[in-house]
Amino acid sequence: MRALLLRDLRIATRAGGGFGLGLAFFLIVVVLVPFGVGAETATLRLIAPGILWVGALLAALLTLDRLFALDWEDGSLALIATSPAPLEGVALLKALAHWLTTGLPLTLAAPLLGVLLNLAPEAYPWLVASLLVGTPALSVIGTFGAALTVGLRRGGLLLSLLVLPLYVPTLIFGAEAVRRGADGGATALALMGGITLGALALLPFAAAAALRVNLR
Amino acid sequence: MSLWDYANPRKFLAVTTPLLPWLAAASALLVGSSLIWGFFFTPEAERFGSTVKIIYLHVPAALMAINAWLMMLVASLIWLVRRHHVSALAAKAAAPVGVTMTLIALATGAIWGQPTWGTWWVWDPRLTSFLILFLFYLGYIALWEAIEDPDTAADLTSVLCMVGSVFAILSRYAVRFWNQGLHQGTSVPVATGGRTVADVYFIPLAIGMVGFGVLFVWLVLLRTGSEIRARRTRALLARARRMPPVPLATEREA
Numbered sequence: 001m002r003a004l005l006l007r008d009l010r011i012a013t014r015a016g017g018g019f020g021l022g023l024a025f026f027l028i029v030v031v032l033v034p035f036g037v038g039a040e041t042a043t044l045r046l047i048a049p050g051i052l053w054v055g056a057l058l059a060a061l062l063t064l065d066r067l068f069a070l071d072w073e074d075g076s077l078a079l080i081a082t083s084p085a086p087l088e089g090v091a092l093l094k095a096l097a098h099w100l101t102t103g104l105p106l107t108l109a110a111p112l113l114g115v116l117l118n119l120a121p122e123a124y125p126w127l128v129a130s131l132l133v134g135t136p137a138l139s140v141i142g143t144f145g146a147a148l149t150v151g152l153r154r155g156g157l158l159l160s161l162l163v164l165p166l167y168v169p170t171l172i173f174g175a176e177a178v179r180r181g182a183d184g185g186a187t188a189l190a191l192m193g194g195i196t197l198g199a200l201a202l203l204p205f206a207a208a209a210a211l212r213v214n215l216r
Numbered sequence: 217m218s219l220w221d222y223a224n225p226r227k228f229l230a231v232t233t234p235l236l237p238w239l240a241a242a243s244a245l246l247v248g249s250s251l252i253w254g255f256f257f258t259p260e261a262e263r264f265g266s267t268v269k270i271i272y273l274h275v276p277a278a279l280m281a282i283n284a285w286l287m288m289l290v291a292s293l294i295w296l297v298r299r300h301h302v303s304a305l306a307a308k309a310a311a312p313v314g315v316t317m318t319l320i321a322l323a324t325g326a327i328w329g330q331p332t333w334g335t336w337w338v339w340d341p342r343l344t345s346f347l348i349l350f351l352f353y354l355g356y357i358a359l360w361e362a363i364e365d366p367d368t369a370a371d372l373t374s375v376l377c378m379v380g381s382v383f384a385i386l387s388r389y390a391v392r393f394w395n396q397g398l399h400q401g402t403s404v405p406v407a408t409g410g411r412t413v414a415d416v417y418f419i420p421l422a423i424g425m426v427g428f429g430v431l432f433v434w435l436v437l438l439r440t441g442s443e444i445r446a447r448r449t450r451a452l453l454a455r456a457r458r459m460p461p462v463p464l465a466t467e468r469e470a
Contacts (some may be wrong), residue, residue: 084229155362165387
């Protein structure tokens with residue numbers, strides 16, 4: 001299992017692995033928004049929590065279709081499935097690898113990008129905390145979506161259609177936590193934590209079931 | 217003789233095909249009488265004027281939009297547990313009907329909201345939940361369309377339907393946390409038994425709700441039957457292709 005995780009991390013960080021891709025996409029989304037809505041600092045401050053969350057979400061989405069696709073194409077997914085490691089564990093591990101290469105860097109980069117959007121000073125800890133709690137849910141929901149669409153030749157667009165509605169609760173609670181801050185943000189954070197834990201506990205089973213169907 | 221006997225496609229077709237014209241007539245009668253009664257023979261509400269009459273389309277459509285998803289969930293579970301093909305096909309057949317109901321509810325809501333709330337669309341919890349439900353329907357249908365092997369498609373869409381149901385409910389509560397809205401509470405609360413709609417409006421509305429239910433059953437049975445026949449045709453064609461080609465009369469002469 002550890003070898004599998006290390007292998008995934010190595011593939012992701014290698015050239016062409018798409019490690020920096022999500023981060024760069026996040027940066028570009030955040031830079032483009034002021035061009036779209038105007039450079040008014042008050043407006044930017046108002047919409048910063050939402051933009052940062054939507055940007056992080058889209059960046060996480062961008063790298064999802066690589067999650068199983070490469071292993072599927074060269075046949076290693078079938079090998080992994082026949083190994084003694086349970087497929088549920090493999091799905092969880094894939095989600096963890098995705099989070100380490102996407103969610104964690106996004107969380108670390110978000111405060112820097114918050115400066116660009118003139119985020120309120122007291123919102124920074126809430127931004128980091130909400131992304132830290134919420135991005136694992138994005139990864140594990142995405143793993144389920146990727147497992148559903150792995151056998152399809154052009155599954156990328158379908159993947160986003162399937163996964164984006166599933167992201168709605170996480171997005172709502174995440175952005176609300178940042179927007180409300182000390183005044184009610186803790187509730188949103190706790191509810192989002194519940195979603196993350198529930199997704200972590202249950203979705204690997206759904207993802208493994210989908211993988212088994214696709215490998216049949 | 218148990219309920220599961222009807223999972224046999226031949227038996228299913230034999231039972232449902234003669235029922236179809238009756239169901240069609242019943243739904244036409246019920247929906248038609250509800251609409252005509254509602255539109256022409258009810259008094260205008262004092263505050264809303266005639267706009268309130270859209271309720272006879274809006275409420276039954278919204279009701280069936282949710283119930284269609286529920287039916288798909290039950291059918292998906294039956295497919296996953298008992299592997300009855302008719303069940304999977306019924307879930308597939310219900311999705312386009314459900315998405316149409318959702319669209320009707322959203323469109324009539326917007327048409328009603330414009331004169332009443334002064335806006336076509338607000339990010340109200342109920343409206344937003346319905347929009348999210350619409351997206352779930354789209355994803356479900358797209359997944360069915362994208363996968364070629366029918367059994368794989370049935371398995372994967374069933375899993376998606378189950379996960380989607382949980383997230384649809386989560387979204388509903390998340391959205392309420394996010395924004396308290398304009399939409400009034402339910403007019404016909406089933407749990408408490410009381411209602412906020414006067415009898416003059418309620419009777420045609422109830423007929424409409426039953427009518428939309430029958431309409432849904434009719435459409436799903438019809439579509440399931442055509443799915444079964446389409447699959448049979450495909451199997452026959454595949455068998456014909458595998459057999460050695462029989463030379464045509466003209467070729468034989470030449």
